[in-house]
Amino acid sequence: MKKLMCIILENYEAKTKGDVYMRNFYLNDSELPKRWYNILADIPEPLEPYLDPQTKEPVTPDKLTPIFPMSLIEQEVSDKKWIDIPEEVLDIYRLWRPTPLRRAKRLEEYLKTPAKIFFKDESVSPPGSHKPNTAIPQAYYNKKEGIKRLATETGAGQWGSSLSFACNLFGLECTVYMVKVSYNQKPYRRILMETWGGKVIASPSNLTNSGREVLKKDPDSPGSLGIAISEAVEDAATNGDTHYALGSVLNHVLLHQTVIGLEAKRQMEEINLYPDVVIGCVGGGSNFGGIVFPFLMDYFEGKKKGTRFIAVEPASCPTLTKGKFEYDFGDVAGLTPLIKMYTLGHDFVPPSIHAGGLRYHGDSPIVSYLANKNFIEAVAYEQTKVFESALIFSRTEGIIPAPESSHAIKSAIDEAIKAREEKKEKVILFNLSGHGYFDLTAYDAFLRGELKD
Numbered sequence: 064m065k066k067l068m069c070i071i072l073e074n075y076e077a078k079t080k081g082d083v084y085m086r087n088f089y090l091n092d093s094e095l096p097k098r099w100y101n102i103l104a105d106i107p108e109p110l111e112p113y114l115d116p117q118t119k120e121p122v123t124p125d126k127l128t129p130i131f132p133m134s135l136i137e138q139e140v141s142d143k144k145w146i147d148i149p150e151e152v153l154d155i156y157r158l159w160r161p162t163p164l165r166r167a168k169r170l171e172e173y174l175k176t177p178a179k180i181f182f183k184d185e186s187v188s189p190p191g192s193h194k195p196n197t198a199i200p201q202a203y204y205n206k207k208e209g210i211k212r213l214a215t216e217t218g219a220g221q222w223g224s225s226l227s228f229a230c231n232l233f234g235l236e237c238t239v240y241m242v243k244v245s246y247n248q249k250p251y252r253r254i255l256m257e258t259w260g261g262k263v264i265a266s267p268s269n270l271t272n273s274g275r276e277v278l279k280k281d282p283d284s285p286g287s288l289g290i291a292i293s294e295a296v297e298d299a300a301t302n303g304d305t306h307y308a309l310g311s312v313l314n315h316v317l318l319h320q321t322v323i324g325l326e327a328k329r330q331m332e333e334i335n336l337y338p339d340v341v342i343g344c345v346g347g348g349s350n351f352g353g354i355v356f357p358f359l360m361d362y363f364e365g366k367k368k369g370t371r372f373i374a375v376e377p378a379s380c381p382t383l384t385k386g387k388f389e390y391d392f393g394d395v396a397g398l399t400p401l402i403k404m405y406t407l408g409h410d411f412v413p414p415s416i417h418a419g420g421l422r423y424h425g426d427s428p429i430v431s432y433l434a435n436k437n438f439i440e441a442v443a444y445e446q447t448k449v450f451e452s453a454l455i456f457s458r459t460e461g462i463i464p465a466p467e468s469s470h471a472i473k474s475a476i477d478e479a480i481k482a483r484e485e486k487k488e489k490v491i492l493f494n495l496s497g498h499g500y501f502d503l504t505a506y507d508a509f510l511r512g513e514l515k516d
């Protein structure tokens with residue numbers, strides 16, 4: 064009995080101080096958030112609207128209905144602070160959510176830092192990243208509107224595999240235009256998509272006008288995300304039963320991803336800790352927004368001051384750190400509305416770095432706005448430095464992180480080293496947006512010393 068009391072007490076202390084030996088912080092199924100958090104309700108000014116590329120007038124919903132369902136268009140511009148997660152979506156989220164919050168204790172020890180490092184583990188989803196958090200609701204709302212097929216693009220295959228996974232669960236067909244160079248070099252994600260029933264097409268293809276246009280000029284084009292987006296949008300716009308789905312950038316995508324931060328907040332509350340720094344890598348901004356927005360809410364509500372938010376991007380595609388804050392297209396062909404965002408120009412083709420998910424020329428309009436108003440910070444890292452951090456994490460914590468997520472790890476390590484130098488006990492939280500088990504050729508190149516910045 065006495066022993067039992069001791070264990071209970073020890074457990075209580077560990078929980079209350081976020082201390083001692085506890086590594087994993089779980090929520091049970093009933094604690095899964097029932098609502099997404101919409102930051103549009105809290106930011107001080109409204110975002111600048113999407114513009115019609117021809118008229119330069121704000122885009123009206125009817126312009127978007129050929130490619131998106133009305134429910135997602137409404138979410139895109141909603142000013143409601145909380146949006147209910149449909150029961151059908153919750154039911155599928157429960158296949159892998161709530162995801163664990165983990166303490167990277169061995170990493171802390173390796174760095175000899177007084178900082179506590181926590182990470183939200185989004186790598187546990189079936190496709191291995193945070194992306195199904197939005198793929199599932201997008202498939203759900205399209206199905207509800209009677210759509211039969213979704214078309215999309217994918218770079219390295221993370222988004223394509225997540226949407227294939229989601230479409231399969233709702234009985235929708237899924238067509239994925241996959242950047243040709245990845246299609247040829249990365250067969251495993253293609254196989255994953257096909258296993259979940261997706262139809263994968265190497266882009267540029269001769270199935271669309273946009274694809275044929277590119278191939279006419281350059282028959283050997285390796286493709287790009289911008290070209291693949293043009294093909295998928297065209298496919299959706301020209302087929303009545305088909306819609307388009309985007310895996311990042313748009314407001315409704317970031318909304319769906321807030322389930323990450325809402326869980327993380329609750330998990331940290333249970334151990335009476337609050338992060339001093341919240342870190343995420345940024346491609347189009349969705350996993351960053353997902354973990355950061357629920358904490359930023361406390362700032363906007365006047366409950367917390369001084370929390371820092373760090374967006375991490377690759378030095379070779381430095382959208383937030385070196386881009387211009389202006390209206391630009393989301394794709395190469397100029398089919399999408401004009402979006403006010405940080406951009407490197409819609410015809411920017413980044414060098415082929417391995418973090419395929421961070422190669423987008425633009426960024427989420429919300430994340431861009433927050434960066435422009437200095438609510439968040441942005442940093443950029445060279446990829447060799449990123450892989451050094453990935454290796455440290457793999458060798459201390461075991462999980463092999465996605466190259467994208469490793470950008471966040473590099474920043475967390477830098478912050479932990481700073482804490483050591485300043486002798487400060489700060490609490491660091493980063494998002495592990497995915498694992499790197501399909502990116503082993505990138506690790507191979509790094510280990511052989513063949514990776515360049």
Ligand SMILES: *Cc1c(COP(=O)(O)O)cnc(C)c1O
Pocket residue numbers: 192193194221222310311312344345346347348349350351420421465467468496497498
């Ligand atoms: C796609 C992807 C990213 C980048 O996309 P965001 O929308 O910026 O989150 C980051 N990490 C992983 C693992 C991804 O698959």
